[in-house]
Amino acid sequence: MKVIVIGCNHAGTWAVKTLKAVDPSCQVVTYDRNDNISFLACGIALWVGGVVKDPKGLFYATPESLKDEGIEVHMGHDVMKIDWANKKLHVKDLKTGKEFEDNYDKLILASGSWPITPPIEGLKQEGTAYGLKKGIFFSKLYQQGQEIIEELKRPDVKKVMVVGAG
Ligand SMILES: Cc1cc2nc3c(=O)[nH]c(=O)nc-3n(C[C@H](O)[C@H](O)[C@H](O)COP(=O)(O)OP(=O)(O)OC[C@H]3O[C@@H](n4cnc5c(N)ncnc54)[C@H](O)[C@@H]3O)c2cc1C
Numbered sequence: 001m002k003v004i005v006i007g008c009n010h011a012g013t014w015a016v017k018t019l020k021a022v023d024p025s026c027q028v029v030t031y032d033r034n035d036n037i038s039f040l041a042c043g044i045a046l047w048v049g050g051v052v053k054d055p056k057g058l059f060y061a062t063p064e065s066l067k068d069e070g071i072e073v074h075m076g077h078d079v080m081k082i083d084w085a086n087k088k089l090h091v092k093d094l095k096t097g098k099e100f101e102d103n104y105d106k107l108i109l110a111s112g113s114w115p116i117t118p119p120i121e122g123l124k125q126e127g128t129a130y131g132l133k134k135g136i137f138f139s140k141l142y143q144q145g146q147e148i149i150e151e152l153k154r155p156d157v158k159k160v161m162v163v164g165a166g
Helices: 010-022 041-048 063-068 142-152
Strands: 002-006 027-032 072-075 077-083 088-093 099-103 106-109
Touching: 002 010, 010 027, 010 063, 027 077, 041 142, 063 072
Parallel strands: 002 027, 002 106, 027 072
Antiparallel strands: 077 088, 088 099
16 A cells, blocks of 8 residues: 655644554655645744744654655655546656656645735735745745744844734
8 A cells, every 4th residue: 555645744744654653564655845844833933032042843853754764755846736537646856847756545635724925915026935025924834934033133124014913
């Protein structure tokens, strides 16, 4: 049995770990477009606020630790298409640009969510990493926490507005 898990953050990490623990003979493969897993986004506020000094404490697993458990981990890979009838995925290696197919017996979608960009004029900018204008940030990924911390070091940043108060 070969199971592919798309997305390897919290849901994906626990899916692959559980599958392997329950049935060690199962071939467990995961693809994630990001380069890190298990980032505790709940800690961004504490990290930005300086309470958490070392962001390493905001992770509980690494691609390497999953590989040690016998899981095939492909970071920096985007799943672009699913051929449901033939149980195949179309995948792109974001580093090399190489595209290829992989087949599965069972598929788990752990592809999560993404912050919405409110329909407010002037927020968007094409060609940037997350489609936002310079100086505007999402607060979800590890990389975005890093970007916010870097921005706050600029002496001309005096006032910050947070949109969304969840
Ligand atoms: C600032 C903040 C604070 C939070 N605080 C809390 C809290 O205190 N308590 C709490 O319980 N929850 C909290 N959450 C929510 C929690 O982080 C999310 O519920 C959790 O991340 C969801 O995990 P997930 O694995 O389902 O999805 P995600 O974390 O969204 O992970 C999905 C993964 O799938 C990958 N992916 C998606 N599509 C593809 C594709 N096509 N190909 C390859 N990879 C793909 C993504 O790269 C990503 O790694 C917080 C979230 C944020 C942003």
